[in-house]
Amino acid sequence: MPKIVHHLFNSDEKHLEQIKESLLLGASDLAKNTSVENIKIDDLVNKAEVSRSTFYKVFHSVDSLFKELGKKLSNEITEYTLSHSPAIPDAAARVAIKTKRALLFITKAPFLASLLLKEEWPSSDPNHMMYKDIEKDFMDGKAQGYFSDIPASIGTNLILGCLRGAAKDILETKQPDDYIDKVIYQILISLGVDQKIAAELSKNPASALSVPPTGVASNVASLQNHTKAN
Template sequence: MTPIQKRFAAEMEPWEATDHRQRVAAKRRQRMRSLLLNSALRLLVENGTASPSIDDIISAARVSRGTFYKYFPSSDAILRELVEKIAEQWVQVADPIVCGHDDPAEHIARGIRLASILAIHQPAVAGILGRLGWAGYQAPNMLEFVRRDIEEGVRRNRFKRMPIALGFNIVAGAAMSAMHRMLETECRDDFSELAAAVALRALGVEEAAADAISRSPLDASEVLFDDLLAEAISDAP
């Protein structure tokens, strides 16, 4: 090694040591964030309806309140991030199926029907999204997922002109209704198709066309949503 190379190596050693410590610290922070998200998720699944408090989460994670506050300012903040991650995974799975047709009305109908499949196969996920994702937390990716097709439908005169928020409420209401009803033992097998048709008619699609679209073949399997919860928090930043 030449004198120049030796000097360069000597100068790089402190930088490499610092970089290594930073990487280790970043991985440690990522593990702790994932632990908190996993704990909150487990409580959401186990409790069914109740949203966990900070005390619930730190008890499940076996960490201090101070540790929690290093990552999240409130229980609402951790729930919002959790819902956004779950919603993002749902959209990634559903979007290729929804967009397999050029008609925005078909997109809306498929999205509602996929929500029903999710409710049957992953009721815990459907419960979380139904209680938090569509409502108070308003996961941005889910909003955009629906907004895109409503705006395109209005632009093409497929849907009647209305405030986007109203169109979103129509679709969200139909999707939530389908999810909840499909979990009931006496629910009609075609309830999700009926919910989709009602939503399309409310958006301005003619009745016969809405019924036909809502009953068109849907190439989707329940296994699409396997491990959705695990995938949602596996890459916590």
């Protein structure tokens, strides 16, 4: 039996944050081999070596834990990606390359991506940094004459919806080699891009998004890499 550590009366916020990180990482480890629906609080507290009362001090339920995990992963990866993205003046090319990088990431890191999707990644919250970034790309594309004159919310959610649907397809079923190119082509066409330009942009090479070198995302990626090695 693992040692149960009771932290209920420790008010140190930094220490509670460490406990939260331990629970999140433990949940990620459990999710490698067990569906989220079958993971119980007892599994989580035993994995993280904390008490049930400590668990309830930082999370309300197993579902709230996985929502927090998905949100944390999304924020870390988005923030890291935006800070390391090359400047691409052409907005249509920018949308194509960013979308391809995100979908390639899903093919390279399916376990991490599956945890992201539990929080309905990519977020449709207009205040989320990823939404704002895509919204800016759409507005730039409209100003440059590439995209149709439609409200920014429609254009942005069109990109997000296609990205989310394609991500689920990639995770659930093996797709043909040109699947990602076809998704990007359809996104660009639906935004109003000329068919010839859309075909060219959809075939542009791109690298997968990188996992941040630190934080929960890095730890989860390490779990996935460890699984592959074994």
